[in-house]
Amino acid sequence: MEDVICTFCGSVCDDGEFDLEKKKIKKFCKLGSSKFAEKQRIKAPMIDGKEVSYEEAIDKAVEILVNAKKPLLYGWASTANEAIRFGVLLAEKLGGVYDQCASVCHAPGTLAVIEEGLPGATLGSIKNRADVVIFWGSNPAEAHPRHGLRYSISAKGLLVKDRKQRKVIVVDVRPTKTAKMADVFIQIKPGFDYAIISALRAIISGSADVVPNEVGGVLKERLVELADIMKKAKYGVIFYGLGVTQSRGRDRNIENAIKLIQLLNRTTRWVIWPMRGHYNVVGAGEVPAWEVGYQYAIDFSRGYARFSPAEFSAVEVLKRRDCDAALIIASDPVAHFPMSAVKHLKQIPVIQIDPYPNMTTLLAKIVIPSAVYGIEAEGTAYRMDCIPLRVKKIIDTNYWTDEKILEEILKRVEKLKG
Amino acid sequence: MAVVIKPKKFFEVCVEAELTPELALRSVDEVKKFKVYYGNKVVELGELFEVAKQGDEKKLILDGDFSRVKWIGARMVDGEIVVKGSVGANCGAFMRGGKITIEGNADDWLGIEMAGGEIIVKGNAGNLVGCAYYGDAVGMTAGKIIIEGNAGNYVGEKMNGGEIVIKGNAGDFIGTEMRAGVIEIHGSCGFVGGDMRGGEIRIKGSFELLPTFKKTEKGWVGDVNVKGEGVIKTF
C-alpha cells in the first residue's frame, strides 16, 4: 500500500509504503516505524481492572461524567478530528473542561498568536523558498526526524534546490543533534531567548548602539552577524520548539519572535512556525476553535465556552483540584504532567480511552481500548502547518474507534441530559 | 448594612461568585438567593455560604477561605470588600471603584483591566496582576493595587495608568508593553519593561535589564524597539 500517512509526529509524512503481508512500514523514520510496529495493547474494556464489554464500560463512564460537577476532558492530540469533534460536543453538553496536549506543549504559541498573529507558511512553501532556516529551541533530529529531509534542511524545493543553497541555523541552550547539522550554531544561556530576540530586533531596526556587548551568553558581534543573515535572506523561516515554549518567558518569547518577523517583512520575507509535536495536535485546537471558539483550556461550566489557560488548562485545573472526574483520551498525563497535577488525578475517577496501556492506565477506573488511526481507522488529521490529511485504515480491527466510543458516550449523555 | 459571607464547607470544585458590595443593599434572604456557579451547577449562594448582616456600610465581609471562589468583586463600582482569608482568581476584574482588602493571598488575574478603586493584598498575589485579558489591547488604566507580599509573573502587562505597588518581590516580565502608570517593586524581580512605551517602573532590589534600554539621567529609558519612553529606575 502506497502513500500511507504516518500518525506519529507533527510532520505527518504521507509517503509511507506498507507491506500488508509482512506488516512492515517502509520509508518512515524510527518514530514512524515504531508507530507501525506491533505493540502491547489494552486487551478489552475494563472497570476497576475487570474486563467488561464496550457497552458496560461506556455506561459506567457516562454515569461518572453526568454526575460530575466539573469533568476534565483532556488529551486529543493523537486522535482524528471526527473524534475530537464529539469530544468538544461532549464537553459542552457536560459543562466540563476541554483541554488538549498543546497546553503542555505549544499552547504558549497560541497565546502569542492572540497577541501578534501568526505570519506563517505551509511546509511546502518553506521547502520551495526558504534560503535561511532557523531552528530556535527545536530539535527535529530527535522530535521530527524526517522534517529536514522533506520540508526544511535538505528538502529539494523549487527555488532553493538543495542543502547547499540553504543556510541552516540552530539557536539552543545545548548542542543538539540538529545543531550538528547546522551551518551556524548559537548557544545561548537558558532563559534568555526573550532578551536575545529583543536585541536582534534592536540591531535590525538600527538601534544596535544600545545593545550591550553580551546578551544571554552571546557576544554582540555574533548577534550582529545573525541579524545580517536574517536581513539578507530572500525568504527565511524560524521553526520554534519546546525550547522556547516550555522555558522562561514561554509565550512572551514567541510573541517577541513574531515581532521580529513582522520587522523583517518590512524589507524581505520571513515566516515563523511552531514545530508541533503530535500528528493531530493541530486538529485538537482547530476543531474546538470552529465549534466553540477557542483552541484549548476551555471551560463550559456556564453552558458556553470560556477560555483561560491560567484557570482551565489541565495542569491548572488539576493543581487547583478544580475537577471531580476526568476523561483522558489519546494521551498520558500521568507520565507527562508535573507530579503535583498527577496527585489530583489519583483522587478522582478517571476514564481512559487509548489503544495502548500507559501510566494513566495504571490509575484509571475505566479503561476503554480503541483503534489506532492511520493503521486501523480512517480519519482527518492536520499536519503541523494545518494542512489537512485523511489518514488511512490499512488493517482490520475489532477495536472501536475513538469516534465511535465518543459518539456513543455523547448519545447517552444527551439522552440523560435532554 | 455590611453582609458577612462565610463558606459552609470545602468546595469540591471552584465556585464562581461575582460578589460585589451591591449585595450589602439587599436583605439576607435576597443575598442567599444570589446565583453562583458551583462547577456546572447554578446554585443559590445560601446553599454554599452562611450569610449574616452586620453594621450598615456598603460592605462585604468574606469570612474564611475564599481561595476557591473566583471573580469576587468583578466589575464593582463602589463600596468595600474585605476578604478575611485568601481569594481565588480574577478578583477585582474590570473593577471601576471601591476597595477590596484581601488579608490572605490572591490568585492569578487580580485586578484585570482595573479602571479605578483600590485593591490591597496583605499576603502574596499570583500572576497577571492588573493585566489586559486575553485578546484585549489595554490592561489596568486607573486605580491602585498594593501587594504587601510577593507577586508572580507578568505584573502590569499593557498597563495604561494607575499604580501597582509590590512590597515584596515580583516575578518575571514585569510591565511588558506598558504605556503609562507606575509599578513600584520594593524587592527584586526578573525582566522588566519589554516593549514598554511609557510609564515608570521603580525597583528597590535587583532586576534584569533587557538589552533594549538606554541609560539616561532619568534612569533606563526604552524600549527602543517600540521607540518607547518608559522609565525604569531604582530607588
Added chain:
Amino acid sequence: MIVVELISGRTLDQGATVEEKLSEEYFNAVNYIELSEEDFGQLAVKEGERVKVITEFGEVVVFAKRSDLPKGLAFIPMGPYANAVIDPSTDGTGMPQFKGVKARVEKTEEKVKTVKELLEAI
C-alpha cells in the same frame, strides 16, 4: 554534589517508546540524566551509576550519563522522572516550566524506581 540548571525534552528513544510506557524500553529511554563532562567528572560517578536529582519541587533517582552538554546544564528526557522534579508552576500560562529549574545532583545508592513505583509514590 553539583548544582545544575535542569531541562527536559524529547529524544528519539523516548519518542520511539512513548506508546509502550510500561515496557523496559521506555523505562530505559527516560530514566537518566545527561551531564556535561565536567559535571560528570566532578560527581565522580561512572556511566550508568545512580544519582539523586533534587529540586525545590521533588527528588528522583536516575542513571547518570555523560554528554556534550555545556557545563552546568543537565537534561532528563521528558517523562515521569523529569516531571518528579521540574517546576510545576505555569505562571498563569497553563504551561509548567519543563525547562529550567535549579537542581542538586548527588551520587546515591538508592535504586531507580520503576514507572509504577513512581506513580505509587505520588
Added chain:
Amino acid sequence: MLWIKNGIVVDPKNKIKAEKMDLFVKDGKIVDETKVKKQDCTVIDASGKLVVAGGVDMHAHIAGSKINTGRTMRPEEMRVVRNIAGKFRATVGRVLLTAPAIGYEYAKMGYTTSFEAAQPPIGALHTHEELDAIPMIDKGALPVFGNWHLVFKCIEEKNMEKLKALVAWAIERSKGFGVKVVNPGGVEAWMYGGNVKSLDDQVPGFNVTPREIITWLIKANEELGLPHSVHLHCNNLGVPGNYQTTIESIKLANGFSNAKRQVLHVTHVQFNAYAGSSWRDAGSGAAEIAKVVNSMDNVTIDMGQPIFGHATAMTGDAPFQFSLHKLIGARWSNKDTEVETGAGIVPIGYLPNNPVHALQWAIGLELGLLVDSNKVALTTDYPNGGPFTEYPYVMAMLMSKKMREGELSKVNAYVQKATGLTSIDVEKTLYEVIHMTRSLPAKILGLENKGHLGIGADADIAIYNLNPLETDTSKEFEKVYKMFKSAEYTIKGGEIIVKGGELVKEVYGRTFWVDATKKADIQAVMPDIREYFNYYSVQLGNYGVEERWIKKPARIEVV
C-alpha cells in the same frame, strides 16, 4: 408537507411583485397545489406577511483556515455569548462566529444559503469540515486559482486544453464550486515581498500578467460551462486610485458571453472603488464603476459593504493584509500556501468618525444604489466589511433616503465632499432588494433552484412580519430593519427551522460542488500536475477531498 397560506409573495425571478398567494411544499421542494394533500399539510398562516425565498449569500468567509485562525487570534471576539447550550448548541462570537453560530444567525435572519468565497485547494478538506459543522444552511466553496503556479504554466504555454483540465481537476479534487481569483499574480509577487500594481505587470518568475490570468481563466471557465462565472477579487485592493484597475478588470469580460449569467463577477467592489492618490485625498470611484457595470450585460458585482463596528480582514490577498498590518499596527497572520496561494488576517474596526472608514461605508452604499439591481448583490464580504447579521441594515439603507440622511449626519463629514452619496436620491424598491439578496445571488452562482419560489425550487423560504402592500419602505425603515433581522419563519428544505425569530429545529444543509471533469481531458494536464507535485509537501495521492468524507454532498455535473 407545508401549506403557506395567504402570504404576500415577492419573487423577482418569477416576476411576482407582492401578490397574495399560497405556496405548497413537499419533499423539500416548492410544488404545485395539486401535488399535496391539503389535510396532511402543516398550515402556516402568512396573512399580511411577506413571503420570499430564503436569502442567498454569495460571498462570505464562513469556513476554513482563515476564519478559524481569526477566531484563534481574537478570543475577545468570542466573548460575546449568543446562545447557552440546551436544545441547541452553545454559540459565541461578536462578528467572528463559531460554525454553529454562523448557521443559527443566518437562519434567524431568513438566510438559507451561503458560499465560502476563498478556499485554498490544498486546504479544501479543512474548509469542508467547517462547512459540515455549520447547521441550517446550504453551502459551497470557491477554490482559488489566480496565483497557482500550474495555472501560470498553462497560460505561459498558451494551452487552453491544459488550463481547462486543471480547473476541472482542481474543482473536483477540492469539491469546490467555481473559479475564485484573488489579486491575480499579486500573491505570488508577495512571496518575494512585493505585489503587482497593474494588469500588465509581469508576475515574478513567470511570463504572465494579471490581465492574462483573468482572461484565460474566464475563457476556461466559459468553455467548461461551469454554473458560476469567474469570481474576481481585483488587483490593488485597498489602494487609493484602484477604481481604475477595477474598471480595466471589469472590461476584460468584453468578448465573452453566456446566455444564463454573467461571465465575470467582481467581488466586494467597495474595497476596489477608491479614487485619489493617497488616503489623504481619497475619494469615491463608485459612480465610474457603476457606469461601466451598467453599460455591460455580462458583469455582476457585490458590494462588500462595511458596517461600523468590529470586523476582521481576512483574504487570500496576502500582500494587502501585510500593508494593512503596517498601516494600522494590528496583529497580523499570514499563510503562504505551497505553490498555490496565500492569505492574511488583520483585525480591524470601522469607526463613523474616521474619514477613511466613513468613505468606505459611503462607497459601498453608492455601489448598491448606482448599479442596476440586476447586477449588484448585497454582501459585507463577511467578516471583512463586518457581520452578515447586519444585512438588514444595508437593505433598509438602500430602500430609504431618509434613513441614509440620518446615518450620514453621524459620520465624518469627509464623506460629503469625497463621495456622491448625499446627492443620490435612488431608493431601491423592496422587490429590488429581495432580488439583490435572493434571486440575483442565486443566478450569479448558477444555482437554479435557489433564490426563488417557482415550482421545483428548493423549499427555502423566509416569512417576515411585514406587509409589503402596506409598508412604505422609504419612511418605515426602522420597521423594515427590525423585521428583516428576525424572520417570522425560516423554512429550509421544507422544514421549519425558525419561528418567531427563534430556532425551533436544527437541520444540516447540503454542500454543492461541481463536477466538470467530463468537459475536459484531465489527462492533458496530469503530467504537469505530477511534475509540480515535486514542489508540494503532500503526495498527489493524498491531495483532495472524496465525496464520502462530506456530510451531505450535492454534486452538480456539468455536461
